[in-house]
Amino acid sequence: MPFFSGEKRKPRAGFFKFSCCTGCGFELAYFQRSLEDTLKSFDFTFFRLAYSSGALEGPFDLALVEGTVTEPHQAVELKRIRENSAVLYAVGSCAIAGGIPAIKAGGRELEIEKRVYQKKLYRLTSMRPSVLSDYVKVDGCVRGCPPGRRDLEEALVSILLHRRPEFIEYSVCVECKLRGNICLLVDEGLPCMGPVTNAGCGALCPACHRACYSCFGLMSRANIPALKNKFRELGLSGEEIERRFTLFDALRLKK
């Protein structure tokens, strides 16, 4: 059905947060450019950042979920959200790949926790960080930390238009070249993660003379060993290389 023919009701959307910085929520509710259109085109029946009321139970035409799952109750809630949502997109590196909260999974976790809470760990119920797709079917990934503007818009538009989304799935290098940045990896030997990182940011870092640190996460089917080799040739130690690949993707690599 053509989408302009007059919707009877606005799509109902829910925004949910697990363990994270709430940045994705802020990107949606504050930083993005088409905020006004977004808020007017959707009926956010659950969005704690913008509404103090709201029905957690749904039903939702669109559920956007940010954050890493680090506590058992979150997994339960996630499943409930899934059951009540027609479409569920994971938003941000935390929800998709583990992101920064998953760094913990790279070390000895209890030790890490003890560094923070010296006394008895009163309420602590934390578990190994995990991603949404470990528990439920995810219909799409809005990558980035914070999520990329283009993909975030794609997520929203896909609901308004009733069509499948097409999220960006190529390397940061492609965007980097579209911008005409001189390649830092080739020209200056900086350990840029661009070749294995999913695009969507617009190659921000190389454009400001900084090696990509992979905040959009690894792209699917990236040739990780090949870039590690390259970094070794540049003189990086094994530890330094490992750190680069575990900043936002500790889960994927620690299997």
Next chain:
Amino acid sequence: MKTKIGYLGRVEGEGGVEFEIQGGKLRRLKVNIWEPPRFFEGMLVGRRFDEVPDIVARICGICPVSHMVTSIRAIEKAIGLEPNENMLLARKIMSYSQIASSHLVHLVMLALPDYYGKSSFMELLPGEEALFKKFIRLKDVFNDITAAFGGGRALHPVSMVVGGFTALPDEKRIHGLRSGLFAAGEDVMDVFKTVSGFELPDLKTDSEFVALSEEGEYAINKGRISSDMGLDGEEQDYGSLFYEKEVPYSNAKKTAVKGRGSLMVGALSRVSLQSDRLSESARKLALEAGFMPGPGKNKNPFYNIRAQAIEIVHFTGECQALLDIVQSRTAFPKPVPKEGEGSALTEAPRGLLYHSYIIDRRGIVRKANIITPTAHNYLGIEENLRKLIENNMDKPAKHLQLLAEALIRAYDPCFSCSVH
């Protein structure tokens, strides 16, 4: 009567409040912050010093700049690196524009609906369409500034690193930002007028107002510790002036002034303690809005939102002045790892933020400690909430609940930060 707000909406992060009134007495009161911990201080151990700003930015989605600047300064102290003047100017622009932006979110999106009796600012439409439009325009103006200096995005900026900035916007861009800011002047005043028009509930707090203070400047990115009760110290004295303790019902820790008690940090404390260093127009507005200079004044936490509105005016002017003098060139000292220890204090939008690191000779973090504004305010929030409820015991339950929520929001708490 038992009141439980399991999940407080329109605040950053996850927390709730519970209280129980029995026989005209407040029996129990808890602000429980159940935002799940991510163990940042634990995760940072083993990472290299130059990764720290990017990691700590992710503590919070609304004040990443503050965490970055604070960690950068602490690390620069640890490795003995002096950034150049232009880098410091650019850093100020980042902080100032972010504070203005964060205040704007809080005032319009989070706090304002309380004063209209609504659950969301979206429900204010269509009546307040004009205000909404102004909000949209203003947020873009401030975010553009943070984004331009931050390498393309305001949220988790990329160009700000230990030592300085990997790139700064060119003259043309800076010029564009300046004109954007200039055009926003009127909108800023209108937001101020709207906010200062709210009738605020009565409450007198005993919390000590703590803020940084610096000769000749409205201190944000660095300064001495000062308070309205005479506290005075350097950054490195932080540990001897405050203490932190864990609470059984919450993932956040509570901080207090040693030997005294609760403290309040944030816009209200800053405006109260540094009123004479506000820009002229902001100072005038502050006086008009009822802010009195001097210790022991302005001690109503609800005033915090007015103070935020004043700060938006102040930082609009400050950003303009800085954009006039900041330069586009980027040469900055490249950091080299060195063994050392460093701590830094800055004023985040929500108040005093403390980062401290021990770094080994290879540049690896051995110990990290982060204490956030909301942790500083936590004890005071509970104390004042208790007071507020006791003062209004006669009010209907619904009203009491709304009042309680409004007070918590007035502090502009950030639970993600507080737990981290």
Next chain:
Amino acid sequence: MNGENTFQKNYEALISRELLAAWVEGFKENFRLIGPAGGKGEAEFREVFSFNEINLDYQSTMLPPGKTFLLKPVEEILSFNITPGGPVAEEPPLPDRKRILFGVHACDTHAILYLDKVFLGVFPDPFYRARRENTFIFSLNCKTVSGLCFCHLVGTGPFLKAQSGYDVLLTDMGSEFLVELKSVRAKKIFSLEGRPPEGRDLEKKKELELELLKNFRKDFKADGLREVFLSRPDHPVLKETAEGRCLSCGNCVMVCPTCFCHDIYDEAGVSLARIKRMRRWDACQDYFFAKVHGGNFREERQARLRQFVFHKLDYEGQFGVKGTVGCGRCIRWCPTGIDLTEIAKEMMK
């Protein structure tokens, strides 16, 4: 012979650098000037506002001039206004700024001739065509070669041999520049003053080229690849290079001056007021490039790398010329230094 043609016009002349500068500056009034600029790092083609900005000694640029300025990296090709009656197509205006693309090396000039075959063929692309028609190409014979250049092996350089398809050819002869007007339109609108070249000047030009030819490092047999390629499409060198080194990052094909592949996609803002149909350079090294419902024709990384190597070095049947012009960019800008000529050599062994 009638009266006006008895006056011989100068179509070739030797002029000093100063005169060349003045000559080019003179065009600024009517043309946007785009040339290789910047020097300490990598030169890049961009709009310049004075002749002084142009770096006549540049070796290569990361992005090729033709592809960047004739087929823009990202471009709107159509838009739709959403009206109550449905979407209504609206054509974006065709570019009509007159431009000079100055200092295009021989290989890059050949690359433009290649793009012409793609975009001005059976289905001409209106945007490419408009830009092409409004762009005067001033080619520049190379002064230096890099270790990665192999134009000499594929007949595209280092001195430009093509006789048409561009407007002006410049050769740095040391103290002077040899300027040759090559197109009818150039002869019509540009006037040249200066010393007409004599026999010994043309002799010198030849010598310069011969001198330059000595500096090439690359050698592989560009002919006869066809049989090898088609008989051993699964040669181990492809698999080893793909798995061991290729990042599928797409840098090689993005910087390639003849890679013309692009994606077409729709951009719709949340307001749904207007939909823009866009195109942007695409990379066949990307996993999804050849994916269809039934499967992916280049599922393996090796297949994607092979497509790149074969398309550049073989597949002449497509447009009658090789897909490569020997500029060496894909080698230079591949993060792991994958070299298609080395792959070809290995396969020929």
Next chain:
Amino acid sequence: MKNPYVPFKAVIRGIGQEAGDVKTFLLEPESGFPPGAPGQFNMVGYPGVGEAPVSLSRVPMEDSDLFEHTIRAVGRVTDFLSTFREGDEIFLRGPFGRGWPLNEVKGKHLVLVSGGLGLAPIRPVVQIADKLKARRITLLHGARDPGSVIFKTEFRHWRKKGIDVELTVDEPGKGWRYHTGIVTEIIRRLKIAPAEAVAFICGPEIMMRFAANELFLKDVPGSSVYVSPERRMRCGMGLCGHCQHGVWFVCKDGPVFSYRELRGYPDALF
């Protein structure tokens, strides 16, 4: 110069549910839309969604300029179109490509082999069968199961036209009266005089390969066997490069190729 990316509109005049997720749309284009030939395709789509190549499953005839597209919902564009109703408008550009070599069939034994949705581009050939002057026409069609056979109601009519129709499915259900198994087995049993045969094959790539092989075993030359491969396409005009197969642009040099033209290039099953 006219912008070739500007699509035409066409109104849906009828929708037939073929099987499961396959629908046939009867379309009336706005004036000026060129008629297509069997084997050609249009870029079909909708603004904001995109375009996808879809074969003509019926071509305009003298008496009407209506044509048909038979579409399986498998992705972004096709899913979207599958929700359209009669009276809705769709957008299309075309027709593109080189269709079936109809002038080569005169006096020959035309063997049409199709698998699944591959019958869609074959159907217009059947539609104009009487004009082809072929000596004989055989249509072999294979599908997964009886439920997924498309154009079910038309086979009877085709037989009446004198076409030999053989149907086969992989998984027969109750009441299936035709063959069981893959199409190649029927080809094996078919009587063919190799010099007189011309074959048009369309279906999944692996099926096309096996079917062609079977014909080669019967000594039909590669130059008489035509296939229509599927590739990703964005423009339909040989510009976007997505459909390249060896030296060919499937969109403009094809989609119909003789087997001989395709043989040898990697990245295909040929």
